[in-house]
Amino acid sequence: MKKQIAIFAFEGISPFHLSVPAITFSGREIGDTHYEVSVCAERKGLLKTNAGFSIEITHDLTLFSTADIVIIPSWHEDVSITPSAALVEAILSAHQRNAQIIGLCLGAYVLAATGLLDGQSATTHWAFAGDFAARFPAIRLAADVLYIKAGQCMTSAGTAAGLDCCLSMIREQHGAEVANQVARSLVVPPHRQGGQAQYIVQPIPTSKRNGRLDDLMEEIRTNLAADYSIDQTADKALMSRRTFTRQFKQRTGKSFGDWLLDERLFYSQRLLETTSLTIEQIALQAGFNTSVTYRYHFSNQFGVSPIAWRKTFV
Known part of the structure; x- marks a missing residue:
């Protein structure tokens, strides 16, 4: 079986972002599928990258008309630049x-x-999460996952998370064993635990679409050692349990319990x-x-383990 992948390139694109889906799928048989990978742009010809060299583009947007998979591997760092009507x-x-x-990455825009x-x-790169939510x-x-699927669409977090996303596509279509084989050939983990929040120095930017929840989340972050039940937290947010659960999931993409666990783990990091x-002291301060x-x-x-993590940074 053959599948055609069309990767979109634009003036000033990062070669790394362009190469992530290409190196994952191109030139290999994956399961029972041969992936034909091609790069296109709005116009054929030379296209400058942001690395000081140009690449020759031999396909335009008509490639999308036959592609089984369309990949937008990134976008301009000036995210105010909107995609053309043709794209x-x-x-x-x-x-x-x-x-x-x-x-x-920014291809989510x-x-x-x-x-x-x-x-x-x-999802998208964590540094642009606030802007994305507002726009x-x-x-x-x-904002803190490495990738996420929504129907026929998938989006990923920044830079190397594109590899996680591409491997997840292979895992879904061909199974874990095949995805593991591809990951081994790329010398990357077949599945990374956690989300992109583990790489963020400052908290993820938030929009003001729900100021009450935002304020409550910030308050909890300042005292993660305390006990929090859904009913008590919903009361503090002046909401019923059902409304709080629904709005919190809409706001964060996860349940309150999962979000609280993640925050405690990230704080412990x-x-x-x-x-x-000590590990015992950290456990108590983080709310375990x-x-x-x-x-x-x-x-x-x-x-x-926490000890292994500490050794990585000390």
Whole structure:
């Protein structure tokens, strides 16, 4: 079986972003499928990258009309630049043909501009999360995941998370064993635990679409050692349990319990990296009842023990 992948390039594109889907799919048989990978742009000819060299583009947007998978591997760092009407139309036409549409890193901005993500969940590079949420309020931003699928569309977090997204596509279509084989050939983990929040120095920017929840979340972040039940937290937000649960999921892309666990784990990471506190002390400060519980959740989330994590940064 053959599948055609069309990767979109634009003036000033990062060669790394362009190469991520190309190196994942190009020149290999994956399962029972041969992927034909081609790069296109709005116009054929030489296209400058941001690395000081140019690449020759031999396909234009008509490539989208036959592609099984359309990948927008990035976008301009000046995200105020909107995709052209021709690009939007080509993506929508491909979507109508049931092609899979992928937006890696800032490529999520292009998918968002088409309206395909309205009412769906999406992600992008954490540094642009606040801007993305403000520009596209109809999209449920899941700012701390590495990638997320919404129907025929997928979006990923920044830079190397594009590899995670591409491997997840292979895993979905061909199974874990095949995805693991591709990951081994690329010398990358077949599946990274956790989300992009583990790489963020400052908290993820938030929009002001729900100031009450935003304020409550910030208050909880300042005292993660306290006990929090859904009913008590909903009362504090002046909401019923049902309304709080629904609005919190819309705001963060996850349940309150999952969000609280992630926040506690991310806080513990900072303590591991910047303090000499014992594991037992960190567990208590981060809101875990015992160090055993803390070690379990940390290893389950990040694939390493707290001690191993600390050694990486010390």
